[in-house]
Amino acid sequence: MLIGVEVNDFFEKYGSKTGKFEMEVEPGFNVQKLLQRLNIPLDRIGFVIVNEKRVDFDYILSEGDEVYILPFATGG
């Protein structure tokens, strides 16, 4: 099944794939597996947004989901 993915440019420095692209993933594929496939370190993740809602790492992706991955901005 096809999903839309957008990875914030911040993750470039970890060798992660960034930018906006489509991905083919198998049914039952969850967010944690997506992050691992994209080479994004889990301990640097802030928000994973799917269809404009915050989700957890165990969220199971569905056909047509639009995923946006970005870091926290928690400085002051």
Added chain:
Amino acid sequence: MEKRYIKNIGTLTCEGQERMFQTTAAVVGAGGIGGFVIEGLARLGVKEIVVVDKDVFDETNLNRQVLSTVNNLGSPKVIEAERRVKEINPRVRFQSVSQKACLENLHDFLGETDYIFDATDNIEIRKELSKFVQDTDKVLIHGGCAGWYVQVTVITKHTPSIERLFRDASDQGAEKVLGNPVFAPMLTAALELSEFCKLVSGKGKPLAGKCLVVNLLTNEYRVFEF
């Protein structure tokens, strides 16, 4: 209406400005975001500003903290904040709290406030502020920044807590890598202040239960639910 507020009118109504005169706001953290928020609150003309911060200015603050200067390094941030507020708008009352905020002491100095600005730099105190406003029916305006990125939301007893926003995350914001040039806290404060004005004047759609994230590298503003 005093002349000093004329340029607020149109965005704020006269009634909204009058409500501003009756509003007490607290700013927890008088650093990057907090300095700009305090400056903004003084110019907006709130009744009283409560500022909570136990730190003194040091040289690393000079790149972004508007209240810091080469002449006040070593001085308590709350003292410099009060000096600035009195220079801008002597009518605004000022209460300084030179303590580290924690759940046990929030009632002591935030009990009389209507709105609380999160201008801190760590997730743990944010969780405590969120619990406090949800227990006491106040409003928390959360903001954070990291280089090119900003996030802002509003927490009330009717929204999810800030723990729902951060969940099990460690304290690993992008600012640890990117730092914070001056525009990051400046923009965060501007967004927090505009949320405040929306809430006080009853205009627009406040970010209650929704988080705004800004990416200045790609010129994008997005909103998501949490």
